[in-house]
Amino acid sequence: MRLDRGDAMPIYRQIEARIRAAILDDRLAPGTRLPSSRSLASQLAVARATVELAYNVLAGDGLIEGHAAAGTIVAPRLQADHLRAARRREAAQRPVIQPSLIWSATTRPLQMGVPAFDAFPRKLWTRLAARTARGLSTAQMTYQDTSGYEPLRRELVRYLAIARGVVCSIDQVFITAGFQGALGLIARILLKPDDEVWVEDPGYFFGRDALALAGGRPVPVPVDGDGLDIAAGMARAPEARFVVVTPTNQFPLGASLTTARRADLLAWAGANGTWIIEDDYDSEFRYRGPKMPALKSIDAPGRVLYVGTFSKVLFPALRLGYLVVPEPLIERFATSAALLQPQPSLADQITATAFMAEGHFARHVARMRGLYAERREALLQALAALPKPHWAVEAAAGGMHVIVRLPAGADDAAAVMRAHAVGLSPEPLSRFAMEAETGPGLLLSFTNLPAETAARTMRKLHRALQA
Incomplete structure (x- = not known):
């Protein structure tokens, strides 16, 4: 186990994260004995309390157990479904850079978080x-x-x-x-x-x-x-x-x-x-x-x-x-x-x-509210005009995007990749979930989509999704 003392993450969190990853990756099987807190602290040159804190966090999550005779062991009753759920939570909680929502050199149609630069x-x-x-x-x-x-x-x-x-x-x-x-x-x-x-x-x-x-x-x-x-x-x-x-x-x-x-x-x-x-x-x-x-x-x-x-x-x-x-x-x-x-x-x-x-x-906000209402309606009309078996569209009372619900079993991340290939930037609904079963869907921003281009853009998106 290697620790980075220059890292902003506390040492006990580094220890906990590495043991957790080993358990979730099946490198530490259920029932495996872990070093005692004193032994591991000596190996890592840290305080015993630091290791105990890491162990307490893992125990609180049900991943390890303390046994008087056997010492600290990986919980023997970990079931496959428990491990899968834990892996999903771990993946969802791990900070992940999402390039399409952080920075891009150009603004693309349907891109989230982008106001109407043209206005x-x-x-x-x-x-x-x-x-x-x-x-x-x-x-x-x-x-x-x-x-x-x-x-x-x-x-x-x-x-x-x-x-x-x-x-x-x-x-x-x-x-x-x-x-x-x-x-x-x-x-x-x-x-x-x-x-x-x-x-x-x-x-x-x-x-x-x-x-x-x-x-x-x-x-x-x-x-x-x-x-x-x-x-x-x-x-x-x-x-x-x-x-x-x-x-x-x-x-x-x-x-x-x-x-x-x-x-x-x-x-x-x-x-x-x-x-x-x-x-x-x-x-x-x-x-x-x-x-x-x-x-x-x-x-x-x-x-x-x-x-x-x-x-x-x-x-x-x-x-x-x-x-x-x-x-x-x-x-x-x-x-x-x-x-x-x-x-x-x-x-x-x-x-x-x-x-x-x-x-x-105040004048700019009022103008944008009216403009976005027009662009929202144009996008909804363009979506309604598409041949869309099994599609459903959700438009909230406010906000800057609508949701297109894809058929059950569809891969919305793959659909987004196909859209990106033709110059469009929707976002997959599933990306925003930790444990929720959202079903596949696409988030389409209308703020940077002029009303006169909505129909053409939706036909382009439809062709990309059918590919």
């Missing part, structure tokens, strides 16, 4: 950016408030109160490098090794993988038509330290967390001391029914950390987001932000402030 007010943004550069003062060239540009935080306080019902002070708002920046700050301050974290299943794997990499233990909680199943979460991990949830528009299925479940989640979190990370990633875009308020807007227990981003409304390369924390956490977050959290570009923050303060942001 972005580039000239206006460029003019504001140039004005920012020309007006940069000497005071702005030195070290800045590590919580973020104060005028931008003030604009966000106003925007959140009006648009999301979130009433907060400027001190509660922290500017971050997008959603990942906010999640990293939360993990540094509040997450402890092996903390259980409820994650939606299926759900956003970047958040899940990031928290796993930071030492948390994701617990998949099923999602249904009412959003996150709170009762199932309490049954699976009643003492969970965190919940990561997309209550306004669940990703990827599109359900909104019902009022009853919101109340249950907040009551349980308040009683349990659990932190709720609300990812409000695209709440601006709703096409039918009333707009859902943010979970943070009814957070009487003070357990919600609200995360927002400009990536979906403006453009992802801006890497600009924001985090609203409960008042008791302000000092801890301010200290950590000052020591560990680099701020996004001040020039970008100033430009974004002007974009909001001068009314451009």
Whole structure:
């Protein structure tokens, strides 16, 4: 067993991960005796308590057992189906780079997470950016408030109160490098090794993988038509330290967390001391029914950390987001932000402030909502016109994509590869699941698909899937 002391992963986690992998790969068969904690600690030149901690984690997962006479052994009752389920969980929890959702040199039709670049007010943004550069003062060239540009935080306080019902002070708002920046700050301050974290299943794997990499233990909680199943979460991990949830528009299925479940989640979190990370990633875009308020807007227990981003409304390369924390956490977050959290570009923050303060942001959101409604309808009509035996289309009340359900037994990952070969970039629904049986499906973004090209693009996709 080789350990990397330069790795960010704690040593006990490295030991646990290597033994776990050996068991799941059948290199350690059921009944195999493991070295004693004292012996293994001596071999690895680590403290005995470090090995014992790794063994305790494995024992808690039912992979090893302690026997007085035989010592510590791989659980002899491990069955094939148990091992297969454990392998699926391990594969789902392992941080995996997903290139199509991280970066590509070109934007392709149907690509997830990409707003309508063709409709972005580039000239206006460029003019504001140039004005920012020309007006940069000497005071702005030195070290800045590590919580973020104060005028931008003030604009966000106003925007959140009006648009999301979130009433907060400027001190509660922290500017971050997008959603990942906010999640990293939360993990540094509040997450402890092996903390259980409820994650939606299926759900956003970047958040899940990031928290796993930071030492948390994701617990998949099923999602249904009412959003996150709170009762199932309490049954699976009643003492969970965190919940990561997309209550306004669940990703990827599109359900909104019902009022009853919101109340249950907040009551349980308040009683349990659990932190709720609300990812409000695209709440601006709703096409039918009333707009859902943010979970943070009814957070009487003070357990919600609200995360927002400009990536979906403006453009992802801006890497600009924001985090609203409960008042008791302000000092801890301010200290950590000052020591560990680099701020996004001040020039970008100033430009974004002007974009909001001068009314451009509100007009842009309204325009995009109307444009996306048109593109969504064009995509749905194009799908309806296809010869599609056994296809089903699901379009949520909000969001930036629709789901095409493929026939049972289809391989959605293989279907995506065929689509990529012809220049299209849907995503497989199965990629977002840990344990959930989602069935095969494709996620099709409509935001970067002009209405006049929808029919032609869908015919191209259909031909690729028939190949």
